[in-house]
Amino acid sequence: MIPLELYILLASTMFTIGLYGLFTQKNGVKLMMCIELLLNSANINLVAFSAYQPNVNGQVFALFSIALAAAEAGVGFAILIALYRLYGTIDLDNINAMRW
């Protein structure tokens, strides 16, 4: 059996990559992808812990999380498309109509 530490290592690597992306990228689609990475790293953790501590709660939560991510992606991309129509760009630095 693969030790739990490796799963955690994988998950935290993915999380860090995602976070790095959030810090550095300006493009809306890329940000969405980074957020997906964050979510999925959490999902990996959930599933892994669930498998090592025999109950299915974690798996169920992972399913919830995936469904939520799908919805989030749907809404998020819709917003991005609307933004593109309006501004002609999805570079988030230029979209600041609602800053103070």
Next chain:
Amino acid sequence: MISNVISLLIAIPLLGAVISFYAGTKAKFVALIASLIPLALSLQMYMEFDKTSKIMQFVESYNWVPSLGVKYTVGIDGIGFPLVLLSTIVSVLVIIYSWGETKKPNQYFALLLLNEVGVLGVFTSLDFFLFYIFWEIVLIPMFFLIGSWGGPRKDYAAVKFFIYTHVASLVMLLAIFALYFTYQMPDGSRTFDMLTLLAATADKTIFPTSMLNIIFAGLLLGFLVKMPAFPFHTWLPDAHVEAPTAGSVVLAALLLKMGGYGLFRIILPMLPHVDKAFVTIIAIIAVISIVYGAFMALAQKDIKKLVAYSSVSHMGFVTLGAVAFTWMSVTGAMFQQFSHGIITCVLFMSAGTIQHVVGTRVIADLGGLADRMPKFAVIMMAGFMASLGLPGMSGFVAEFMVLTGSFATLPVYTMIVVFLSIVTTAAYHLWALQKAMFGPILKKYMNVHEPHAYELFSMAMIIVLSLIFGLQPGLITDIMGTAATQVMEPVMTLTQMGVI
């Protein structure tokens, strides 16, 4: 006898509000019907009301959120019933007065009806949760009435009104929660039931005085702001000046009474169990409100602001009578609520009529109007006389009872101050009357004419009511007297409480 009469009383204006919202220009007919039915119901209740009974009547109680102990409990006794009657009467007259409203009439009348729902709910609910909901419901229609139909500074006034009273309500809500979370029923569950909780405040083991003091202060703040009493009154003149006439009338005649109702229903039963200093504090606030309101009214240039400050002064009598805590003064204070509710209508209606007939409310710009509008002048003068406490009209009876009752317990020098205010009250009324109505007619007003018949009618009806209750106060003081006995029965006089 109609069962569930109180629920019906609340439901019909609510239904009427919904219908009139969709009724377009026919809204006024819907509104009139939807306010006449509750009036008829409340008169029917008056016939059936047992004037000597000290328990709640027409009680309805249903579980609402059992897990939280929230119930839908309504019922009335001598404290609430006169105000229910007042609300239904005033609502009808206000709707008649507003018959000519042309700006978004459907929304206008719907909001007026919604207001009636709120105040009726406040005066009848016996569950703190329900009480608070109705208490807050009232804010919403009034906010929109001021904000949409108001004068030049309506935004400022509406927001000020809303935030000021809402903050006070939240403090009150915290106090209600404190009551709720402290008291446990014998079976371990919790309850919002007003009478149970109030009865429990007498128990020092559940509510130690130090804790009850804080709860009491929170509730008191909520009511004093609503009354409004000095120094929490400044939202009132702004709201009144900017509100449309009907809004002002409802605000002064009904919304302010919610504060007074709270005093009788909630504050007085707790008064004997809290720190004695509260009596002094409330009495001082009351006296200052009376005198200060009168002087403020004297200084005003806008006739509507003058009337607004006269409300502060007159509502001070309610506070004074309540805290003086004798049978006579408490009954008188209840009657003052009713009487001021009637009389203030005609004052605000007069101010509104002057505004829309003449085009200004600045007293210094008016003059000689009696020449062109004799009928209106007679009615307005009768209203002003009623307001300054002319015997034969209801205001005098109320003030006489409050003063007589208070004199027995309060120190003499406070009474001297109050008596001074009576002269001041007469002064500002007569001054405004003389300046606006008498003297030679100004050239620019040669073309003004009598106001519409429906406006005159609703004002004249109020004068008639004031005369009826001034000449035969027993019609309603009997009910209030029983309620006053009931409020004071478990307790004692101020002397026994050790205040004086």
Next chain:
Amino acid sequence: MYADYAYLIVALPVLAFLLCLFVGWHLPRGGGFLTVLATFAGLILSLGIFSEIYPDKIIHQSMPWFANFNVGILIDPLALVMLLMVTFVVTLIHIYANGYMNGDPGAARYFAEAALFTASMLGLIFADNLLQLFIFWELVGLCSYLLIGFWYRKPSAAAAAKKAFLTTRVGDVLFLAGIILLYNNLANLNLALKPGEYLLQFPVIYANLAQIAPDQLTLIALGLLGGAVGKSGQFPLHVWLPDAMEGPTTVSAMIHAATMVTAGVYLVARMFPLFYAAPHGLTAVAAVGAFTALFAATMGLTSFDIKRVLAFSTVSQLGFMMAGLGVGAAVGTFAVGVSIFHLIGHSFFKALLFLCAGSVIHAVNTNDMREMGGVGKYMKWTMYTMLIGSLSLAGFPLFTGFFSKDEIIVIAYEYGTLINFLPYIFLVLAAVLTAIYTFRMWFSVFTGKERSDYGKHESPWVMLGPLVILAVFALGFGYVAQEDFYSYLDSNFKHYDLDFVELGVIGGHALEEHVAPAAEGEPVAAKGEHEAAAGEGEAGGEEGPGEPWYIQILPIIVAIGGILTAMLFYWDKVKKFDPSQVTGDKDPIRKLLLKGYYQHEIMTGWFAETVVYGTALICNTIDIKLVDGWLNWLSALVLGFAQHVRKVQTGIVQNYVTALVLGVVVLVVVITLAKEVGLV
């Protein structure tokens, strides 16, 4: 049987009020006949009641009203004579008004208000409790306000109406305080009231006076006196009465001479036992009355407005009545009879004088005596009836005023021998001035040359008729009625459960009785029980040998001397002096009198406009700057804070992410540390 319909005395004028108010303008002359009929019916009923209860019965009816109060009718001798006088005089004035107000577009309003006034005045008189009395008291004040401001288009009339209401309101507030104090004192006694008895009923008050603490009694008495001072135009609340002449002359005659202004005197008479029992109560009454009598008379000397002269005269005569009651400290209930007798007599001749003045004004169309002169040539009836009124007012022998006023001076002398001579001196001086200013007026109006071009015609008979009838009463009433009147009024308080000896002890009068030379000249029975009981009452002749002869005839000398003085100054046929040369225009006293002692400047200019209105403005500033100010300051503070905080929303995603991550890190660190320390 008349007693059963006593309530109609008030109800009928109320009906007339409603009819005139709502349908008056469709009726001829504004429906004035309705008001006349209603009042006349009251007169008939009063006469009927008189025939039933004279001389030794009273009527008392009562029904519950609300809370601890009742409404009721109490007709005892005091109320009965007032009822008869008011219904009689007011009927005549209403008849006169039918002529006087003819053609005025507001006639219906006039008669409605006059009817309401009549109802209120009659209600005031036969009220059986203080609260009801106060209610009608305020209603007559309202009617006074309405009728003074009858010609509301005139700014001066509107201002005078307001001034009258506010000034009397000051007194009313004191009155109300007195009532409330009395109520609470009685309530504290925990009396066992029989069914139908209420705390504020006069019989209950009388019966329990002796149990109230003396200092409380004094406070109550001063409160009630305050009300009386306001209503009866006594110093210092007299300032409204001269201004009240802005109303129609019939109003001046009815309200401001014959009836309403006497309500204050009536109140003191009604509460006489209380004043008697209250230490210093009657002293205050005597002081106020005597001072006002003289003070107002001096002002009557200089006014050129015929109605204002009469108004000052009214104030002065009301002072006489007050003083007459006040000296009751020496002569007991006898003083009530004397004072009320002057009240009744004064109503006749002062109503007469006002109506005559109205008749003159109706023709001449001005109030200014400097523009009249020689009117007598054209208005014989008016001239002679006014002469009768003037002689009566001046106290010329055998006229009504002679009997009534001079009796007050005589008992004031008795008061002087017992207690203090000041009231006596003031009253005698006032009597001199009364004769002078009365005939100054009469001579200036009716004799001499015509000083302006005025309408030269006699008034119609609907106006002259009442003049003649009133003149008959001004002439003969005093002579005919005096003796019976005194004894009837003196019996008033015998109907109630009260003991004047006991009250006198509380009030501190018993002591004075003992040190006094028992020289009162009145029959024992007419002198009040306390003296008889104290064993001090000694039988005497009618006007009594007690007073020296010069005291007896001094009033006659004073009256005739005053009239002669006025003649020498103002009657062109015997004129010896020119008033303007005796006192120059620069004379400070003359200026002081002309300015009316600067009362207007002090009361209106300084007190009302500066002190009261100034306080209001200060309150307003406080309200805006402080009470509302802190609120606006708070909201400005919150808004200013938000202006800074909003900068956090940079709109750059990376900033938000940074904050989020940092937040998580901080949370983790805090929780870990907390666990280490053992907090969680």
